[in-house]
């Protein structure tokens with residue numbers, strides 16, 4: 001039967017995608033706590049007195065708050081001419097400001113800023129990191145360059161999987177429907193050939209559109225908005241979260257980033273800051289205010 005490679009391909013793709021997702025649920029770490037609204041409405045004396053206890057309870061590190069002014073704002077300067085990095089930065093700032101309910105991140109200038117975002121060529125294992133002593137978020141240039149191709153391939157693969165899977169479902173359903181017909185084989189094979197042909201056309205047209213409409217570049221800009229937002233979280237005093245879905249998780253990811261349709265339709269990317277991230281940041285800002 002010629003249909004085996006087709007089904008085998010589907011199974012291989014589905015297995016590859018499903019396994020990492022189910023593995024996410026089995027984290028051994030205790031959850032990172034979300035500060036309650038009561039703990040966000042205490043006196044300066046309370047925060048000053050309990051600073052150390054709050055740090056250990058909620059995973060805060062005040063030593064990394066070097067970009068905060070005494071007004072609890074951060075003046076951001078992008079030391080790069082890359083327009084997409086500038087866009088990612090503006091999105092990351094908006095993600096925090098929207099959910100914090102005030103402009104903690106504001107635009108600085110070359111001569112007046114408290115945080116710099118710049119590219120480096122150090123070839124480390126990280127794509128980005130917060131350097132509190134230098135007041136700098138560094139982005140690894142090689143990784144940034146490579147990401148475009150990686151995102152493009154993953155987006156193509158995700159779309160291919162979707163097209164193949166749905167063609168497969170239609171073919172199976174059709175097979176069941178005509179199972180008792182005398183000319184089963186001929187009709188089934190004809191239907192199957194048509195479905196595969198249509199799926200192939202859809203796959204090729206999306207493949208072309210991803211590059212021609214710069215959907216891969218757009219996805220990378222969104223991905224870096226999340227990467228920069230994560231690093232900005234460190235600059236507010238947040239250590240990594242043990243909760244896999246938090247933006248401050250060590251291996252935080254951007255959902256939808258490989259989804260061609262969703263990236264194409266999105267204007268402002270995918271803000272993954274959740275209540276735990278935001279309340280921890282609010283608390284870190286309260287303590288900064290009390291200590292400075």
Ligand SMILES: [Zn+2]
Pocket residue numbers: 230231234240249250
């Ligand atoms: Zn981190």
